[in-house]
Amino acid sequence: xxxxxxxxxxxxxxxxxxxxxxxxxxxxxxxxxxxxxxxxxxxxxxxxxxxxxxxxxxxxxxxxxxxxxxxxxxxxxxxxxxxxxxxxxxxxxxxxxxxxxxxxxxxxxxxxxxxxxxxxxxxxxxxxxxxxxxxxxxxxxxxxxxxxxxxxxxxxxxxxxxxxxxxxxxxxxxxxxxxxxxxxxxxxxxxxxxxxxxxxxxxxxxxxxxxxxxxxxxxxxxxxxxxxxxxxxxxxxxxxxxxxxxxxxxxxxxxxxxxxxxxxxxxxxxxxxxxxxxxxxxxxxxxxxxxxxxxxxxxxxxxxx
Numbered sequence: 001x002x003x004x005x006x007x008x009x010x011x012x013x014x015x016x017x018x019x020x021x022x023x024x025x026x027x028x029x030x031x032x033x034x035x036x037x038x039x040x041x042x043x044x045x046x047x048x049x050x051x052x053x054x055x056x057x058x059x060x061x062x063x064x065x066x067x068x069x070x071x072x073x074x075x076x077x078x079x080x081x082x083x084x085x086x087x088x089x090x091x092x093x094x095x096x097x098x099x100x101x102x103x104x105x106x107x108x109x110x111x112x113x114x115x116x117x118x119x120x121x122x123x124x125x126x127x128x129x130x131x132x133x134x135x136x137x138x139x140x141x142x143x144x145x146x147x148x149x150x151x152x153x154x155x156x157x158x159x160x161x162x163x164x165x166x167x168x169x170x171x172x173x174x175x176x177x178x179x180x181x182x183x184x185x186x187x188x189x190x191x192x193x194x195x196x197x198x199x200x201x202x203x204x205x206x207x208x209x210x211x212x213x214x215x216x217x218x219x220x221x222x223x224x225x226x227x228x229x230x231x232x233x234x235x236x237x238x239x240x241x242x243x244x245x246x247x248x249x250x251x252x253x254x255x256x257x258x259x260x261x262x263x264x265x266x267x268x269x270x271x272x273x274x275x276x277x278x279x280x281x282x283x284x285x286x287x288x289x290x291x292x293x294x295x296x297x298x299x300x301x302x303x304x305x
Contacts, residue, residue, distance in 0.1 A: 003264030004300050005049045008042055011293060012059045017042060019271060020290040033076035034063040035287070036085040036092070037271065041297035043095040048304045057096050064089050071107035075287075082121045083112035084180070087151040094158060105159055109152060117144040117166065118152050120180070133170045133177040138277035140179070146170070147178035150190035157194060174208035180272045182225025185209065185234035192238040209235050210248055217251030227269040229259045230295050233302035244305060256299055261292075268295035 011017040018034050039060050046052045052060070067073045072081040073089035086108045090100055112118040116129045123142035126132075132143030146169050153163040169176040169187065176187040188205045212235075213219055219235040221228040236244060236252045243249055259266055268289025276284040289295055 001049060001300065001303060004260070004266075004296055005046065005264075007264035007296055008045060008293070008300070009053075009056060011291060012042065012056050016291050017059070017063075017293055018291055019293070020288040022286045022288055033078075033287070034066065035076045036064060036067045036073055036089045037075060037287075038293045038297075039063045040088040040092045040095075041294050041301075043092050045297035045300040047095050049300050052096060060092065060096060061098070064092060071104065072111055073108070080121060081111065082148075083109065083118040084120060084145075084148045084151055086112070087148075087155040091151075091155050091158065100159065102159070102161070105155065105161070114144075117149045117164065119143065120145050120148045131167075131170050133172070133179050135275050135281035140281075141275055141277060143179070145179040146176060147181055147187045147190060150187065150194060154190065154193055163194065173212065175205065175212075180274065182222045182270050182273060183231060183234065184212070184222060184226075185219060185231050185238065186226070189234040189238045206239050206243060209238055210243065213248055213252065217253075217255035219252070221269065225270050227267050227295060229256060229266040230269065230289075230298055232256050233266075233295075233298035236302040237298075237305060253303065256303065260299070264296070265292040266295040266299045268292040 017038060019038060021033055043052060043060055046056055064073070066077050067075065067085065067089065069081050073086045074081045075085050090105055090108060093100055109118060111122050112120070114125065114129070119125070119142050121142050124139065126139050126143050129144060131146050132140050133146065149166060157163050171177060173184050175184055176191055178187040188209065191205055209219070217232070218228045219231040221231055232252050232255055236249060236256070239248060256266070261267070271287040271289050271294060273283045274285040275281050
């Protein structure tokens, strides 16, 4: 654990706390990005493994400030504002001990708000409220994505605001599906995080997760997506205390420990994909966890549970 924490602190100190942005056509918006998404996971990993020191806090606050646009936030300095990263940024500020007022939170979310949920990006209102977990048309990218709704709901829960009810989520491989993140377990983890506020939300997640665990303790990687280390960490954070302390959890922990590299990190994969309107649903942009920041952060959080 100390090696992993040192890896993350060094990544912040040496300006290696970023991902790689990949473009299938054209030029990527940046070679590397200091993203709000990464900032959240690093802050959370450091918080549970010994605390966030002044140097790390300063770097993380700088990353957030660069991504701030008005009251909302974008993925990085060049991307448009979106609800997901606004929620990540505000949740990170809470971890850093920077209190956010109710007005700060509601103003940040206001550009994306609808009667039922929050659009991921500012744009035309979808013709009807429905979860978007697959490309349907060019409206899909602006749609109501389950993982974004749950991230915003967690922000509201953590700041004492009521969370909104939502209809049943679309399932994929027996687990809640998401749109932007190529992971089987990511949306289920968010549901389990929200369980204290909405106990009924995560019903069925654990049984589906346990059914997918492989004999060597891992949860399977997603092709061109999250690695087995990332998926296993998310699963370990989603199962009950009893399962975590039992064979499933112990086998998962053993697998995760076996994947740690000499520098303290864990291997990372594709973090998200983006389908640009006007391209017929092609995945044009994607972010790669090239510095293993999210993979290492998730593993630390899972092992420190």
